[in-house]
Amino acid sequence: QKEVEQNSGPLSVPEGAIASLNCTYSDRGSQSFFWYRQYSGKSPELIMSIYSNGDKEDGRFTAQLNKASQYVSLLIRDSQPSDSATYLCAVSNDYKLSFGAGTTVTVRA
Amino acid sequence: SAVISQKPSRDICQRGTSLTIQCQVDSQVTMMFWYRQQPGQSLTLIATANQGSEATYESGFVIDKFPISRPNLTFSTLTVSNMSPEDSSIYLCSVEERRTFGSGTRLTVV
Numbered sequence: 001q002k003e004v005e006q007n008s009g010p011l012s013v014p015e016g017a018i019a020s021l022n023c024t025y026s027d028r029g030s031q032s033f034f035w036y037r038q039y040s041g042k043s044p045e046l047i048m049s050i051y052s053n054g055d056k057e058d059g060r061f062t063a064q065l066n067k068a069s070q071y072v073s074l075l076i077r078d079s080q081p082s083d084s085a086t087y088l089c090a091v092s093n094d095y096k097l098s099f100g101a102g103t104t105v106t107v108r109a
Numbered sequence: 110s111a112v113i114s115q116k117p118s119r120d121i122c123q124r125g126t127s128l129t130i131q132c133q134v135d136s137q138v139t140m141m142f143w144y145r146q147q148p149g150q151s152l153t154l155i156a157t158a159n160q161g162s163e164a165t166y167e168s169g170f171v172i173d174k175f176p177i178s179r180p181n182l183t184f185s186t187l188t189v190s191n192m193s194p195e196d197s198s199i200y201l202c203s204v205e206e207r208r209t210f211g212s213g214t215r216l217t218v219v
Contacts, residue, residue: 043213
């Protein structure tokens with residue numbers, strides 16, 4: 001069983017819509033959760049971190065964490081073509097990050 | 110903002126040779142991490158580098174293949190030894206404190 005699983009893509013959404021990305025993890029001891037955005041040919045860029053249950057909003061991004069269900073999600077509101085990228089979920093229970101396989105999002109104009 | 114610099118940014122190498130990748134951070138950090146991202150795949154942790162001690166390698170990675178140095182709190186190197194085409198990947202360094210990555214080294218082995 002993979003440690004971190006993400007919903008399979010690719011995910012195509014129209015401009016202005018909400019993109020919803022999901023991630024589940026197997027280690028109940030995980031304490032820190034991250035979402036990275038990776039453009040083709042570039043290194044991952046941290047866009048959200050969340051540590052406690054509930055929602056965390058930052059601009060057009062909202063991360064949601066449910067530790068009981070071992071589930072973390074990312075919502076992208078008012079999706080823009082510039083949001084087209086691969087989104088990586090990462091989970092940590094110490095200093096090491098475990099990454100999901102990523103979900104590729106395409107925002108069509 | 111904090112910067113993690115890596116070099117080279119890319120290289121094409123002959124099989125059987127070695128390449129050393131450098132990672133420089135603009136402030137002192139406790140832990141530095143080396144990741145590999147194979148084509149079309151996610152990131153896999155190779156090892157954790159602490160200053161003054163040997164690196165800790167993850168399952169599937171060994172020191173003879175990926176020797177790491179950590180001479181001070183701002184610098185680390187990763188060497189990919191005796192390369193084969195299967196080593197063609199992007200190699201990334203990261204630091205714990207900021208959970209951010211360097212710009213990466215795109216390695217192609219021919």
